[in-house]
Amino acid sequence: MSQWGMGEDNTIINKGGGIVECRICGLNYLPELEEDRERHEREHLNVLAGGIPYEVREFMKQAAWEVLDNEDLRETSQRLERAKRTLAFAYWSRAISNSIPENELKPYMADTLAWLDAIGAGDQVEVDRKAER
Numbered sequence: 001m002s003q004w005g006m007g008e009d010n011t012i013i014n015k016g017g018g019i020v021e022c023r024i025c026g027l028n029y030l031p032e033l034e035e036d037r038e039r040h041e042r043e044h045l046n047v048l049a050g051g052i053p054y055e056v057r058e059f060m061k062q063a064a065w066e067v068l069d070n071e072d073l074r075e076t077s078q079r080l081e082r083a084k085r086t087l088a089f090a091y092w093s094r095a096i097s098n099s100i101p102e103n104e105l106k107p108y109m110a111d112t113l114a115w116l117d118a119i120g121a122g123d124q125v126e127v128d129r130k131a132e133r
């Protein structure tokens with residue numbers, strides 16, 4: 001038995017005043033408004049296309065930056081590499097949300113990983129050069 005009760009939609013939190021929060025995409029909206037329902041539908045299409053909801057993306061970035069910024073958390077080179085990949089995917093997901101074509105995956109990732117490698121190596125010149133993102 002969940003806190004939402006039998007048969008209720010556990011992906012929706014009632015915020016009162018007709019406003020609901022979607023637990024999938026994080027959007028707060030008024031289901032009674034067609035405009036809001038359409039916006040919500042677009043959010044989910046974005047998720048289906050590989051987009052990650054904003055707050056999830058920010059959480060991923062925060063956790064991964066902590067590993068990249070703190071040598072004590074790196075433990076192994078594999079963990080550092082995973083932190084870089086997590087960041088690369090978080091940035092890629094934002095790019096997808098901004099309608100960057102999927103066929104740009106490799107150049108985009110190559111550029112992002114080079115930037116993260118420079119940060120991991122403490123190469124300030126290279127970091128500044130690639131900071132225009």
Ligand SMILES: [Zn+2]
Nearest residue numbers: 022024025026
């Ligand atoms: Zn949603």
